[in-house]
Amino acid sequence: MTNTLDERRNQLVDQIMSGRTLPPSVEHAMRTVARDQFLPGLDPARAYVDEAVSIKENPNGPLPLSLASVPSIVAMMLTQLGAQPGDRVLEIGAGTGYNAALLAEIVGPDGAVTTVDIDSDVALHARQALNGAGYERVTVIERDGLKGAQEHAPYNRMIATVGLWDIPGAWWDQLADGGRLVLPLRWRGQTRSVALTRRGDTLVSDGMELCGFVPVIGQDGERSAELLGGQARLHYDQDQPVDAALLEGVFGTPVSEVWADVRVGGEEPFDGMWLRTTVRDDTVCRLEVTAEAMDAGVRRPAIPVRTPALVVGGSLAYMILTRENADAQRPWRMGAAGYGPDGAEVANRLAAHIEAWASARTAVPALTIRPAAGLSEWEAEGHVISKAESVLVLDI
Structure with missing residues (x-):
């Protein structure tokens, strides 16, 4: 043995x-x-x-x-x-x-x-x-x-x-x-x-x-909101101005699909798009959609349990895929599905992020972090994300 x-x-x-x-x-x-x-x-x-x-x-x-x-x-x-x-x-x-x-x-x-x-x-x-x-x-x-x-x-x-x-x-x-x-x-x-x-x-x-890990006990910086009677859930950070009340009924509005000129293979990762988008956009959240929601007509996200989404007021858009050519090296086309009064505009915004990522798919942002205390004289060069005890600065 x-x-x-x-x-x-x-x-x-x-x-x-x-x-x-x-x-x-x-x-x-x-x-x-x-x-x-x-x-x-x-x-x-x-x-x-x-x-x-x-x-x-x-x-x-x-x-x-x-x-x-x-x-x-x-x-x-x-x-x-x-x-x-x-x-x-x-x-x-x-x-x-x-x-x-x-x-x-x-x-x-x-x-x-x-x-x-x-x-x-x-x-x-x-x-x-x-x-x-x-x-x-x-x-x-x-x-x-x-x-x-x-x-x-x-x-x-x-x-x-x-x-x-x-x-x-x-x-x-x-x-x-x-x-x-x-x-x-x-x-x-x-x-x-x-x-x-x-x-x-x-x-x-x-x-x-x-990666993915069990969260540490004692930190509570992430919030969640149930949508569609709990058949979808949005996860966002405490510093983001997400108002769940504005999103009530958002999936009852017509969907707008916007397709980027970007394709991926079946085993090709596209999480880098999510990462890159956080360097430029403070509206990035995580959306999970249940099978019940999709059965009821909600457009299937790229990955139902964890797909990047943009949330602006009472509208949201998230990443979707469609298979265009089964014989191609990269058969899946990437796009965005938008819901709400400004769903088409937010979907176009997400599609633009997808295309920006596609121009340099393996690029990794630079990240610097400082303690939140005593930052009054620090001029950060990059996109700032403020947390309770630290400040993140991302650039690419």
Whole structure:
């Protein structure tokens, strides 16, 4: 059985490396740490499938309280982090303890890894799993991760394995100048694993990757509004002037379809359009539409559970697709469906964003972040998004 699991672990790493290059330290850690030891009760073979595993369900919501992340996402974020032997690392979100074990392998005996989790059951599970796998040197703390772990600061690497809407002020006091922070950061309804380096009082990004994570407990910057009697839902940030009352009955108005001169292949990602649009437009939100709504006649969004939408007053527009030529390399044409009194105008606006993205599909915006406090003399160059404790500036 041990040899079989070793083979499965190496096959999983081989699979991950078929799609991306891993630093030798990350590859070694993933081939060394036995993920199955951190997932008791699960068929050990399933530990080496590239999928997330729920470890604690949430009785009050659809998302679990804690997940063992998809291994390829784990590898991607560790690559972004760039931890080195001897580094001091803080992890927010202990999960199963597996990621902390990988970090311990990477930083070695001269480094230090501290992992924090707000949930007592999750923290206990991580502690026991780490001990059982031989990683007693990892420090596990039961605490609100938004507070960090000042007693072991400063850290030259920090990583969050839970979704963040904002960067807590306490983290600024714990990340060393020149240190690196990787976190799943959420704005305008989409989440990116953002790699940031601290330069004085500014965090500067050098990479963003699409991801999805269970949200951290204690941040409440995103709002939602039910439309069409709950058959559709709009998600938006607290700084956006969305008035749900103005959108009541919006799907009862005629739809306006506007088609961009842009096409994509069946496996070609187009989330970059969503990201790019947030650099220029403050009306970007996330729309989810149920099968019941589509059965009732609502135009099918590009991805029903998570499609970018623009909301202006009592009108909205969202991304749609149509298949024009099944034999073409890029058979799907991108467009926008608009509803409301200004639906056609908003749809044209979204179509223009699609065409702007298509001119440079792989371009990644520059992101800088500063604490919200003391910004009166800062002249930001780019598009500003204000959050409770930090200010994001995007440019492209």
